[in-house]
Amino acid sequence: MGLRDFALMMACAALMIGAAFAQGTDVPGDSNGDKIVSAEEVAAAEKLAKEGKLSADELQEIRHIHERYPITIIDSAGREVTIYKPVKRMISQGTWAYEPIFVLNARDRLSAVTNTAQRVYGFVPGIKEKPAVGEYREIDYEKVVENRPDVYIIGSNKTLPDIEKKLEPLGTTIVVLPFNNMKTFEKEFRSLAKLLEEDEELEEYLAWREGYLKEIQEKTADVAHKQRVYNEYSDMAWTTGTSGSGIYDVIALAGGMNIGNALNKSNSAEVAPEWVMAQNPEVIIIPAFFDYAPTDLTGYHLNSTENARKFIKEASSRTGWKETDAVKNKRVYVLDGETGSASCRGVVGVCYCAKWFYPELFNDLDPDAINKEYFEKWLGAPYKGIWAYPQAS
Secondary structure, three states, X not given: OOHHHHHHHHHHHHHHHHHHHHHOXXXXXXXXXXXXXXXXXXXXXXXXXHOOOOOHHHHHHHHHHHHHOOEEEEOOOOOXXXXXXXXXXXXXXXXXXXXXXXXXXXXXXXXXXXXXXXXXXXXXXOOOOOOEOEEOOEXXXXXXXXXXXXXXXXXXXXXXXXXXXXXXXXXXXXXEOOOOOOOOHHHHHHHHHHHHOOHHHHHHHHHHHHHHHHHHHHHHOOOOOOOEEXXXXXXXXXXXXXXXOHHHHHHHHOOOEEHHHHHOXXXXXXXXXXXXXXXXXXXXXXXXXXXXXXXXXXXOOOOOOHHHHHHXXXXXXXXXXXXXXXXXXXXXXXXXXXXXXXXXXXXXXXHHHHHHHOOOOOOOOOHHHHHHHHHHHHHOOOOOOEOEEOOOO
């Protein structure tokens, strides 16, 4: 290519880049529509900047996109997902993806949130002030479109075709990241951090998390008798979390033996009172989710244990429960549902359960202090409320 041809190409590219910024097109600096910012396009942007037609910030963004993008991940549905520019606006339909976003210090990039997230995470600064797009099971897609997300996170690929039809014409990238399994948590967390370019926060949090998990696993590895544990969701009597559920993984990582192992079911199963009585659990864990207001057992705004005590008393009088060693020995515990999940706070749930299962082994473990540290360091929110009862510390 001759010098004249190159100069002409640069001039054309500069004009196209200038037009792209004026029109707000997809990838800053991309003049030929391939979504990739080449070295030639960076040079053209630099020429525009010298002429005062691009700001220093705009030029820096173009250079950054050239150096770092495209970014590709494999999401939890096995899909290859590629983004071509920094994620500035996102929405998560799934509730469990919010804490990873908070931990990665990216909550300012949420252009809108679900009404569910506003209730569950109303204590996180700024969340109640965000535009709302409906409940996580009843999304208002007109509201989603109004808030123009670059990325839309969902927890399951079951509704993927319908969501793609609604959002992909906007240029929105749809990512499946459920955060509902402790075994896949780190992989999903790394994928999200890669999309958001938050590698430093990622490694710092994972080191913090692994420190507690390693300590608990080392101390429970040689326990001769694993505590037999039954879990039942506060809003669904006689439904237990089985393999694939967050609470199942939390119990296992805390050194407990979930009696749901025998059911060979994925995620959850309905059980009979007679079955629970025959299994005779030594400990009962109740995950209580904020979504279900009638139970409202724990949470940020609850400073009384009255509801939790009442729930335990009434549930413990049921046939199937009252005959168990767990009830006879007063080893029935309520754990906030998000704390007993497979998302970022799951490690705190593991600490509570380990303390409840093996109090002598974990005499120095203080789950309330760990929970406080999590709130203040990773969620950026003041710690208050009751998240577990009876309190383990």
